[in-house]
Amino acid sequence: NAGVTQTPKFQVLKTGQSMTLQCAQDMNHEYMSWYRQDPGMGLRLIHYSVGAGITDQGEVPNGYNVSRSTTEDFPLRLLSAAPSQTSVYFCASSYWSPHDRGSNSPLHFGNGTRLTVT
Amino acid sequence: KNEVEQSPQNLTAQEGEFITINCSYSVGISALHWLQQHPGGGIVSLFMLSSGKKKHGRLIATINIQEKHSSLHITASHPRDSAVYICAVLGDFGNEKLTFGTGTRLTIIP
Numbered sequence: 001n002a003g004v005t006q007t008p009k010f011q012v013l014k015t016g017q018s019m020t021l022q023c024a025q026d027m028n029h030e031y032m033s034w035y036r037q038d039p040g041m042g043l044r045l046i047h048y049s050v051g052a053g054i055t056d057q058g059e060v061p062n063g064y065n066v067s068r069s070t071t072e073d074f075p076l077r078l079l080s081a082a083p084s085q086t087s088v089y090f091c092a093s094s095y096w097s098p099h100d101r102g103s104n105s106p107l108h109f110g111n112g113t114r115l116t117v118t
Numbered sequence: 119k120n121e122v123e124q125s126p127q128n129l130t131a132q133e134g135e136f137i138t139i140n141c142s143y144s145v146g147i148s149a150l151h152w153l154q155q156h157p158g159g160g161i162v163s164l165f166m167l168s169s170g171k172k173k174h175g176r177l178i179a180t181i182n183i184q185e186k187h188s189s190l191h192i193t194a195s196h197p198r199d200s201a202v203y204i205c206a207v208l209g210d211f212g213n214e215k216l217t218f219g220t221g222t223r224l225t226i227i228p
Contacts, residue, residue, distance in 0.1 A: 033216065042220035043204065050214055058215055090161060096214070106163035107151055107206075107216075 002026050006091050006110030013081040013117045021076040021113050023091030029108070031096035032074035036060065036087040037112075043090065049074055050096055081117045089113045121145050124205050124219035132227055137192040139222045141205030144186065148211065152179050152190050153204040155221070161204070164190070197226045 007022045025032065033048035035058075045058030047066040055066050063085060065077040074093075078085060090112050095105035123142045131137055141150070152164040165172050165179040167188065172179050176195075181188040192199055205219040 031214065035216075035218075040220070043206070043218040045216055045218075048214065048216075056214075059217070088159065092161075106166045107153070107161075108163065109153075109161040112159050112161075 004091055004093055004108050004110040006089075006113055008113060009111065011113060011115050013078070013115065015082060015117060017081050018077070018079050019081065021078075021089055021091075021115075023074045023076065023110060024072050025074075025093040025108065026072065027093065027095075027108065028071060029093035029095055029105075030071065032068065032091065032093045033058070034064070034066065034074070034076045035090045035092065036085075037090060038087050046076065046089075078115075083117045085115065086117045087115060089115060121217045122205055122207055122219040124203075124222050126222060127220070128223045128225075130225045130227065131195055133196060135195050135226075137195050137199070137224065137226075139190045139203050139205075139224070141188045141190070141219055142186060143188075143205075143207045143217075145207065145217070146210035147183075147186075147207040149208040150181055150188050151206040151208070151216075152188075153206060155202045155204060157201070164203075192224075195226045197228050200225050 004025045030051045034046040035043040037043050044060050049055045049068040091110040092107045094107045125140045149168045155161045167181040176193045178191040202221040202223050204221045206216050209215045
């Protein structure tokens, strides 16, 4: 198993450009999520999904779009990049069931994407 | 006030010391995660707890749901334990959002 694969590892964008951060997992996890990590602020949830066709907003969703057309993939789109979106982005997945929330599995993180917007 | 508070923010200890990192939260939760992030940046899950206590090697995690508090203990600490330790809580039913503490930076001196 590859686990959670995030691409790219590094990206530099100009203000106003768009891009998609890719996240894929091969563990058949229902729960997938995107976070940004900024110095002194810890990890903050951007968007999450509990299954294909279902997405919801996290703490800092503005400027980001997501979709979940398959269980395996959960891409994060920046429609018009801004310098405030300079950050390190992590994708994570875990087992999740609406009928047994106590059985949540540990979180599996991708290796992160370091994004700089100039 | 943050929903998840960790203490201390920074901790420096000598090799071999017993380490305790605390996490308090103010919301109803269904699970609590302890994570480790090394200077290289990768994040690894250490524990997922919904009650009681778990042990893995030299690491022990406990949670008290009534007091909304969890602790991560490291016995016989080693320089390779130097990392940032992060507490994260998963919301209660209908709120599958993860909220993170800002982390505890642990440095173990040989």
